Amino acid sequence: xxxxxxxxxxxxxxxxxxxxxxxxxxxxxxxxxxxxxxxxxxxxxxxxxxxxxxxxxxxxxxxxxxxxxxxxxxxxxxxxxxxxxxxxxxxxxxxxxxxxxxxxxxxxxxxxxxxxxxxxxxxxxxxxxxxxxxxxxxxxxxxxxxxxxxxxxxxxxxxxxxxxxxxxxxxxxxxxxxxxxxxxxxxxxxxxxxxxxxxxxxxxxxxxxxxxxxxxxxxxxxxxxxxxxxxxxxxxxxxxxxxxxxxxxxxxxxxxxxxxxxxxxxxxxxxxxxxxxxxxxxxxxxxxxxxxxxxxxxxxxxxxxxxxxxxxxxxxxxxxx
Amino acid sequence: xxxxxxxxxxxxxxxxxxxxxxxxxxxxxxxxxxxxxxxxxxxxxxxxxxxxxxxxxxxxxxxxxxxxxxxxxxxxxxxxxxxxxxxxxxxxxxxxxxxxxxxxxxxxxxxxxxxxxxxxxxxxxxxxxxxxxxxxxxxxxxxxxxxxxxxxxxxxxxxxxxxxxxxxxxxxxxxxxxxxxxxxxxxxxxxxxxxxxxxxxxxxxxxxxxxxxxxxxxxxxxxxxxxxxxxxxxxxxxxxxxxxxxxxxxxxxxxxxxxxxxxxxxxxxxxxxxxxxxxxxxxxxxxxxxxxxxxxxxxxxxxxxxxxxxxxxxxxxxxxx
Numbered sequence: 001x002x003x004x005x006x007x008x009x010x011x012x013x014x015x016x017x018x019x020x021x022x023x024x025x026x027x028x029x030x031x032x033x034x035x036x037x038x039x040x041x042x043x044x045x046x047x048x049x050x051x052x053x054x055x056x057x058x059x060x061x062x063x064x065x066x067x068x069x070x071x072x073x074x075x076x077x078x079x080x081x082x083x084x085x086x087x088x089x090x091x092x093x094x095x096x097x098x099x100x101x102x103x104x105x106x107x108x109x110x111x112x113x114x115x116x117x118x119x120x121x122x123x124x125x126x127x128x129x130x131x132x133x134x135x136x137x138x139x140x141x142x143x144x145x146x147x148x149x150x151x152x153x154x155x156x157x158x159x160x161x162x163x164x165x166x167x168x169x170x171x172x173x174x175x176x177x178x179x180x181x182x183x184x185x186x187x188x189x190x191x192x193x194x195x196x197x198x199x200x201x202x203x204x205x206x207x208x209x210x211x212x213x214x215x216x217x218x219x220x221x222x223x224x225x226x227x228x229x230x231x232x233x234x235x236x237x238x239x240x241x242x243x244x245x246x247x248x249x250x251x252x253x254x255x256x257x258x259x260x261x262x263x264x265x266x267x268x269x270x271x272x273x274x275x276x277x278x279x280x281x282x283x284x285x286x287x288x289x290x291x292x293x294x295x296x297x298x299x300x301x302x303x304x305x306x307x308x309x310x311x312x313x314x315x316x317x318x319x320x321x
Numbered sequence: 322x323x324x325x326x327x328x329x330x331x332x333x334x335x336x337x338x339x340x341x342x343x344x345x346x347x348x349x350x351x352x353x354x355x356x357x358x359x360x361x362x363x364x365x366x367x368x369x370x371x372x373x374x375x376x377x378x379x380x381x382x383x384x385x386x387x388x389x390x391x392x393x394x395x396x397x398x399x400x401x402x403x404x405x406x407x408x409x410x411x412x413x414x415x416x417x418x419x420x421x422x423x424x425x426x427x428x429x430x431x432x433x434x435x436x437x438x439x440x441x442x443x444x445x446x447x448x449x450x451x452x453x454x455x456x457x458x459x460x461x462x463x464x465x466x467x468x469x470x471x472x473x474x475x476x477x478x479x480x481x482x483x484x485x486x487x488x489x490x491x492x493x494x495x496x497x498x499x500x501x502x503x504x505x506x507x508x509x510x511x512x513x514x515x516x517x518x519x520x521x522x523x524x525x526x527x528x529x530x531x532x533x534x535x536x537x538x539x540x541x542x543x544x545x546x547x548x549x550x551x552x553x554x555x556x557x558x559x560x561x562x563x564x565x566x567x568x569x570x571x572x573x574x575x576x577x578x579x580x581x582x583x584x585x586x587x588x589x590x591x592x593x594x595x596x597x598x599x600x601x602x603x604x605x606x607x608x609x610x611x612x613x614x615x616x617x618x619x620x621x622x623x624x625x626x627x628x629x630x631x632x633x634x635x636x637x638x639x640x641x642x
Contacts (some may be wrong), residue, residue: 022360026545027465028397028529029364029455034355039343042438043350044406044452048445076349085365087408087450117363124369125446129408131365134350144348208349224347 010102018115030117041134043073049126059097061188063104068192070132072261075197076209078142079134081112086119087129142207147225151266153290156193158239161186163257179241190261195282203275204265213256231290231300331423339436351438362455364394370447380418382509384425389513391453393582396518397530399463400455402433407440408450463528468546472587472613477514479560482507484578500562511582516603524596525586534577552611552621
């Protein structure tokens with residue numbers, strides 16, 4: 001099997017053919033034509049074996065997740081997904097493994113009408129790089145820099161389950177089999193909040209996706225917007241699994257665990273009810289967890305009005321330990 | 322040093338700011354606005370340590386080459402470079418190494434008015450993935466599929482030097498110090514034929530860049546165009562270093578060595594003189610090496626009119642041996 005056959009066999013088999021793709025896989029480069037009146041939104045992320053996933057990862061889940069983390073970035077800009085490119089580096093090609101990877105990836109791609117338009121395959125340590133491209137109507141994109149004092153801070157779903165699954169896998173806490181299954185689903189198959197991002201485009205003042213942990217990612221919004229935040233600990237949404245163990249594990253995984261891929265958005269008070277209704281139409285709840293305030297940094301208060309001091313601030317690939 | 326600081330320090334320092342970039346590095350994704358009347362051309366390639374470069378590679382050369390191989394793909398479409406994204410996976414960040422990498426990359430980027438708009442940094446085995454995006458006026462892009470019988474087959478410069486450098490490095494042949502330096506320059510710092518690609522946009526019937534070896538890449542053009550080719554061995558351009566060793570090394574490196582990053586274009590006879598003049602304005606010679614013929618496959622004839630049978634057909638990452 002040579003690398004061209006590889007790409008053709010497993011990744012050129014996608015049935016979707018968007019009318020805005022002039023040239024897809026098979027030439028020196030792809031050619032697309034973004035529709036008039038749109039801005040083009042581009043993001044790229046790599047998942048590396050041993051860093052972002054375990055060597056025994058389910059290839060279908062890996063295919064899903066490697067695209068999902070990029071879709072999550074498009075969602076945070078309010079963009080509609082359009083095209084993607086895949087860079088696959090692997091020690092040796094195995095048909096069944098590649099088939100499963102492609103299946104997991106294309107299931108998510110097709111759900112979002114996203115066409116694979118190019119890529120590269122190489123021998124090397126296992127890593128999957130994806131470049132995802134989306135579209136927003138001119139001037140409607142969500143940025144990190146729009147948060148203003150008084151805006152509600154909201155998240156689109158429960159936080160901390162992915163970190164919980166990872167901790168259980170590493171033997172740091174003990175969960176029942178069905179709890180592990182539920183938490184693993186959040187770790188392995190995150191659901192990018194693409195529709196919510198598009199729905200909130202005209203209602204939110206800023207957005208980011210929670211990939212490095214709530215405090216770290218909200219911190220980026222605060223920095224870009226030159227504002228501060230006040231959070232109420234008990235309003236941070238938790239899954240039933242997380243809540244069942246809250247007394248022993250504390251809030252750390254929810255605040256700083258990362259890999260959640262929920263959106264964290266700020267919403268002017270006047271838009272809040274409309275924003276809640278529009279995400280609910282999409283079976284997603286918008287949870288208000290705090291408020292933007294003048295100043296800088298994040299203050300967290302517990303139910304009794306006491307300051308809560310978190311231990312960590314987010315996941316960092318190069319941090320010691 | 323954390324990964325965000327890393328990216329900011331060494332890669333957000335590019336001074337270029339294109340007016341068509343709405344949001345560059347620093348949000349969840351970049352936002353660009355391709356000008357009206359253009360098509361958007363997108364390519365991506367990864368260079369992996371131990372596969373595409375040696376562990377002791379000069380980081381400035383690596384920075385240059387990782388962008389150059391992508392620019393070469395844009396050149397083969399006739400596209401003007403515009404933006405790029407960088408995925409850097411590395412075992413640990415070292416300031417001096419990253420500085421040199423960024424310097425080599427940005428020197429080439431600035432030469433082509435190309436702005437870095439995003440990327441990702443991760444711990445892992447050393448690999449550099451780049452997604453490069455260019456623009457062509459509507460309907461003017463060069464494809465692999467346009468070659469027609471009678472068209473001249475041309476290349477933009479000498480072939481085989483990169484493979485020669487690699488062979489010398491592996492001890493397969495012995496070169497003098499200044500010969501090694503000249504050949505290494507072609508291997509380490511390939512010059513993507515961007516301007517030639519743009520100049521040939523209205524004159525060539527097809528184009529591809531020679532990355533896997535002339536025979537393999539011309540083969541892709543023939544397949545896409547459903548035609549054959551007849552080459553004259555002695556017309557294939559060689560460097561003076563290559564020519565000095567031709568008697569002992571033969572034509573293999575030039576025909577199938579790869580890593581050349583010259584363009585291989587087919588040009589209708591009526592356009593040939595104009596094509597030669599326009600590339601010469603750019604200090605680049607267009608060498609006619611053969612002709613497109615009906616049928617399929619490649620026939621090579623030597624100066625005496627005898628059929629020449631090449632040994633290999635191009636570089637393949639997954640081929641045995």
